[in-house]
Amino acid sequence: MFRTQAFEAFVAPAKDYPQIWRLLLGVLVSALVYIVPILLIFVLAGIFLPERVFEFQMALTEASTPSAMFILLSTFFFMGLAAVAAAGIHRRGLASLIGPFRPACRNFSRAIIVCALVYPAIGWLSSFAIPDEPTQNMAFNRWLSLLPYALPLLLIQVGAEELLFRGYLMQALAARFRSALIWFILPAILFGAMHYNPEIDPILAVATIGATTVFGVAAADLTRVTGNLGAAIGFHLANNFFALFVVAIAGELSGLALYHSAYTLDDVDALLPLTGVSIIIIAVVWWWLRRWLTPDPV
Numbered sequence: 001m002f003r004t005q006a007f008e009a010f011v012a013p014a015k016d017y018p019q020i021w022r023l024l025l026g027v028l029v030s031a032l033v034y035i036v037p038i039l040l041i042f043v044l045a046g047i048f049l050p051e052r053v054f055e056f057q058m059a060l061t062e063a064s065t066p067s068a069m070f071i072l073l074s075t076f077f078f079m080g081l082a083a084v085a086a087a088g089i090h091r092r093g094l095a096s097l098i099g100p101f102r103p104a105c106r107n108f109s110r111a112i113i114v115c116a117l118v119y120p121a122i123g124w125l126s127s128f129a130i131p132d133e134p135t136q137n138m139a140f141n142r143w144l145s146l147l148p149y150a151l152p153l154l155l156i157q158v159g160a161e162e163l164l165f166r167g168y169l170m171q172a173l174a175a176r177f178r179s180a181l182i183w184f185i186l187p188a189i190l191f192g193a194m195h196y197n198p199e200i201d202p203i204l205a206v207a208t209i210g211a212t213t214v215f216g217v218a219a220a221d222l223t224r225v226t227g228n229l230g231a232a233i234g235f236h237l238a239n240n241f242f243a244l245f246v247v248a249i250a251g252e253l254s255g256l257a258l259y260h261s262a263y264t265l266d267d268v269d270a271l272l273p274l275t276g277v278s279i280i281i282i283a284v285v286w287w288w289l290r291r292w293l294t295p296d297p298v
Contacts, residue, residue, distance in 0.1 A: 002180055004294075006227025013096040014175035017089075023172050026086035030164065033082035038075055062251050066146055069244075069255035073153035080160035083168045090172065097167035099228025107226050107293055111234025114288045119242045119281060126277045130270065134247050134259035143245075143258045150245065150256050158236035165191045165216065166223045166232050184224070188216030201268045207275045214279050215239065218286040225294045235285060 046053045059068045084094050098104055137143075165187045173183035192213030197205050219232035248257035252265060263270045 002184075002224075003174070004225055004227070007174070007224045010099050010223070010227040011171050011174045013092045014090060014171040017091050018172070018175040020176065022089050023176065026089040026168065026172065029089060030082035030086040030168070033085045034079045037078045041075075063253045063255050064251050065255040066150075067255070069253065070149065070153060072253070073150070073157050076153075076157040076160040078160075080156060080163055083160065083163035086164075086168050086172075094163075097163050097171070097229070099226075099230070103226065104228040104230030104233075107222075107228060107230030108234035110292055111222075111231045111285075111289055112238055114285055114292070115235060115238030115242075118285050118288065119238065122277065122281050122284065123242075123247075126274075130273050130277065132247075132262050132270075132274075134261050137248075137250075137254065137257050137260045140258065143256075146256060147245070151241075154240055154244070155233075155237060158240055159233055161191070162219065162229050162233045162236055166219055167229055170220060170223065184220055185217070188213050188220055191216035200265045204265070204268050204271055204275075207272055211275050211278050211282070215282050218282050221286065222289055222293065225290065231289055231293060235289070239282075 042053065042057065045056045049056065059065065060072050063069045063072045083097060087093060087097055095101070169187045169190070170183055173186065177183055192209045192211075195212045196209055200208075215236075219235060222231040222235065223229060244253055245256050245258065247259045247261055248254035249263065249265060249271075250260040254260060263274075265271070
């Protein structure tokens with residue numbers, strides 16, 4: 001049975017008010033709650049710093065400094081607020097988006113443990129096939145001193161995305177439709193599409209969307225079998241920690257990275273295999289967690 005008992009309990013709060021008009025209004029409200037405050041930030045920047053507004057925009061786009069990364073990650077608070085606002089259209093709150101709290105915390109911790117083992121191991125093994133000699137971006141002590149501020153903001157970022165895509169959207173669609181193509185696959189595709197970057201090579205852009213969609217499917221499946229967002233949030237947090245805080249591509253959300261990759265976004269031939277490695281890592285973490293978090297066979 002694809003829809004597990006735990007998942008049915010996870011979706012149950014959304015079944016009280018599953019009307020299509022509420023879902024459409026919820027999507028509209030979430031978009032406004034997320035986008036309008038960010039636009040307002042740029043409007044205020046244009047009013048008070050008109051000569052530097054373009055510089056401010058580019059700084060947030062590249063996020064190549066710690067301060068720019070702090071600001072960028074902080075904007076995801078509005079995405080989390082958007083998910084809660086959308087759920088409010090269905091007369092439910094934040095807790096219903098997460099699922100049972102204690103199991104969610106347990107699954108979150110297990111996901112962190114698995115990722116802490118898998119990511120460095122596969123990263124080390126892949127370095128033999130895809131040589132990459134990263135350069136240090138900042139001193140270790142400085143990087144360590146920034147983590148107490150950076151980690152909560154990263155949790156806000158990944159938590160907001162999970163609340164919106166695996167919480168609100170997947171729940172609302174599952175409450176209204178039985179087809180897994182709609183409630184299981186569609187949110188993952190939308191999640192992948194959100195990461196489209198029109199400024200990079202088209203093939204690399206498609207590969208990035210593909211890898212992100214694969215992650216969305218893995219996170220959706222972990223949510224399906226556990227009935228909460230704990231594993232998905234933990235998995236997402238660890239994934240972004242290694243991608244943004246450990247080794248990042250220079251000029252691409254790299255302001256808080258300890259190391260910069262030897263490659264740039266122009267090195268398509270090198271980055272495409274690395275995208276394949278990221279898919280392998282996602283698959284291995286999913287496989288391990290899938291067996292740890294449920295006694296059912298895959």
